Amino acid sequence: MSKLNSIAISDNGFLFKPSTGESFTTNEIGLIILNLLKEGKTHEEIINSIMEEFDVDEINAGRDLYEFLDFLKKENLID
Amino acid sequence: MMNKKIYERPVLRKVVEGIPNKFGSLKRLRPIEFIDNVSINSLIDKYGSPVFVLSEKTIRETYRSAYRAFSTRYPKVQFAWSYKTNYLDAVCRIFHQEGSWAEVVSGFEYEKALDNGISGNKIIFNGPDKSKKDLIRAIKNNSLIHIDHFDELYTIIELSKELEETPQVAIRINMDTGIIPQWDRFGFNYENGEAWNAVNRILSTGKIELIGLHTHIGTYISTSKAYEIAIRKLAELANKTYERFQTSIEYIDIGGGFASQNTLQGAYLPATDTTPSFDDYAHAITTAMIAEKFPNNIAPTLILETGRALIDDAGWLAGTVLANKRLADGNRAMVIDTGVNLMFTAFWYDHEIYPVKETSFQSEPTTIYGPLCMNIDVIRKKIDFPLLNKGDRFVIKRVGAYTMTQWMQFITYRPNIVLIDENEEVHLIRKEEDKEVFRRQELIPDHLKND
Numbered sequence: 001m002s003k004l005n006s007i008a009i010s011d012n013g014f015l016f017k018p019s020t021g022e023s024f025t026t027n028e029i030g031l032i033i034l035n036l037l038k039e040g041k042t043h044e045e046i047i048n049s050i051m052e053e054f055d056v057d058e059i060n061a062g063r064d065l066y067e068f069l070d071f072l073k074k075e076n077l078i079d
Numbered sequence: 080m081m082n083k084k085i086y087e088r089p090v091l092r093k094v095v096e097g098i099p100n101k102f103g104s105l106k107r108l109r110p111i112e113f114i115d116n117v118s119i120n121s122l123i124d125k126y127g128s129p130v131f132v133l134s135e136k137t138i139r140e141t142y143r144s145a146y147r148a149f150s151t152r153y154p155k156v157q158f159a160w161s162y163k164t165n166y167l168d169a170v171c172r173i174f175h176q177e178g179s180w181a182e183v184v185s186g187f188e189y190e191k192a193l194d195n196g197i198s199g200n201k202i203i204f205n206g207p208d209k210s211k212k213d214l215i216r217a218i219k220n221n222s223l224i225h226i227d228h229f230d231e232l233y234t235i236i237e238l239s240k241e242l243e244e245t246p247q248v249a250i251r252i253n254m255d256t257g258i259i260p261q262w263d264r265f266g267f268n269y270e271n272g273e274a275w276n277a278v279n280r281i282l283s284t285g286k287i288e289l290i291g292l293h294t295h296i297g298t299y300i301s302t303s304k305a306y307e308i309a310i311r312k313l314a315e316l317a318n319k320t321y322e323r324f325q326t327s328i329e330y331i332d333i334g335g336g337f338a339s340q341n342t343l344q345g346a347y348l349p350a351t352d353t354t355p356s357f358d359d360y361a362h363a364i365t366t367a368m369i370a371e372k373f374p375n376n377i378a379p380t381l382i383l384e385t386g387r388a389l390i391d392d393a394g395w396l397a398g399t400v401l402a403n404k405r406l407a408d409g410n411r412a413m414v415i416d417t418g419v420n421l422m423f424t425a426f427w428y429d430h431e432i433y434p435v436k437e438t439s440f441q442s443e444p445t446t447i448y449g450p451l452c453m454n455i456d457v458i459r460k461k462i463d464f465p466l467l468n469k470g471d472r473f474v475i476k477r478v479g480a481y482t483m484t485q486w487m488q489f490i491t492y493r494p495n496i497v498l499i500d501e502n503e504e505v506h507l508i509r510k511e512e513d514k515e516v517f518r519r520q521e522l523i524p525d526h527l528k529n530d
């Protein structure tokens with residue numbers, strides 16, 4: 001997750017990528033996912049911690065996570 | 080139990096500013112130096128210029144994200160690799176290792192699939208051109224024969240008697256899904272009742288098993304809605320078939336057609352912003368599959384023959400600048416060593432081309448030509464491009480689909496193709512041609528030989 005470490009992520013969900021000058025905004029769940037990714041958590045671990053904290057089942061949490069990851073990839077924020 | 084918080088799906092939005100930089104051009108084209116951490120310069124040094132480069136990592140990741148998109152939403156999903164999109168053996172074997180069956184449209188592709196270790200009952204045989212010999216082999220191997228027209232159907236009926244075997248077939252169906260052009264030259268038409276006639280003809284013989292319904296509504300379908308319409312029509316036919324013959328259709332094959340992230344010429348926005356994701360397609364298709372009631376409430380297997388969207392991103396073409404020119408009208412032109420001979424796709428895509436090394440901020444509207452002595456050999460028209468010099472290298476992105484099968488051998492040899500594996504090792508998977516390749520194919524009549 002070296003790419004994510006070079007990105008400034010603020011507590012209110014604002015992301016800044018110094019290498020390109022691009023910025024992004026995300027919501028609460030997005031922020032949680034980004035921070036867990038930074039900690040090197042696996043996708044399963046991320047899904048589990050979301051399920052623990054939020055009212056969501058595994059299928060939906062998983063589907064949304066993978067969509068989110070695809071988006072991060074598209075924006076070159078993760079590998 | 081503790082009260083859980085209300086869940087909201089994660090979102091990410093890009094903040095768009097629109098501040099042009101002081102050099103006038105909107106953004107500087109960043110060079111691409113590496114593919115999977117392998118330097119493009121080292122690949123050209125070793126394998127020559129031009130060279131096609133395939134990323135095994137990208138192929139597997141793309142396949143897995145497509146498979147995940149469907150399999151997390153629908154219980155029975157099977158991909159069949161569309162050979163025509165890229166039938167290099169190494170590529171096919173990667174898809175087969177991932178679990179894909181083979182989708183072939185000719186005796187040649189059929190033989191390739193067998194050689195790649197796929198068993199006959201996992202080969203889907205499509206297309207209008209199946210010889211009698213092809214059909215006999217396919218019947219004996221229990222392959223899934225997708226019938227294209229009545230003449231083929233009658234040949235299969237005859238063969239089922241001759242061979243005393245029960246062929247397993249599906250019919251290909253064309254229909255109006257709102258997509259233009261309608262691919263009505265393949266298969267049996269839905270709206271005019273031809274498809275229903277074919278079903279009747281097949282099942283009234285009692286000698287042929289109708290196990291699937293197939294459609295391929297077109298290629299580069301950028302609206303997932305069309306698939307919903309197709310599924311509704313196929314489901315209706317499946318139900319009608321069950322009511323009349325008590326035959327359950329085991330699978331619905333929705334064909335290929337997902338758009339890749341290459342931008343079509345004339346498109347207003349880049350395809351990376353507009354192309355539906357696998358999740359978008361999967362959502363539309365599986366929602367439609369689940370909404371339809373199939374006979375006995377048994378969900379048929381969903382087969383996908385996705386081609387371009389699974390391989391385009393994994394292919395790259397690296398090459399060298401041959402010359403720079405000024406055209407008569409003063410515009411800049413750059414001639415490169417890869418033309419439409421290797422990229423048929425340049426006729427409809429705006430291929431993305433990048434310098435391999437850092438360039439200055441300067442750029443100029445440039446038309447990029449291939450090396451062929453033909454006026455149609457244009458790779459990009461008037462794009463803002465940095466000033467590369469003769470001998471500088473470039474790389475073209477997303478050329479994995481249809482290039483390495485539709486390429487033509489015109490005035491020069493076809494180049495090496497290498498595969499970068501997941502450990503970043505480079506493998507030559509197709510050798511460049513040389514004059515012996517062509518000499519072997521040609522025969523000189525005695526009276527033209529110089530002794």
Ligand SMILES: Cc1ncc(COP(=O)(O)O)c(C=O)c1O
Nearest residue numbers: 161295298335336384385386387
């Ligand atoms: C029958 C059939 N299946 C699958 C494909 C693959 O289509 P695509 O590359 O658009 O996914 C094609 C392409 O023409 C086809 O004709």
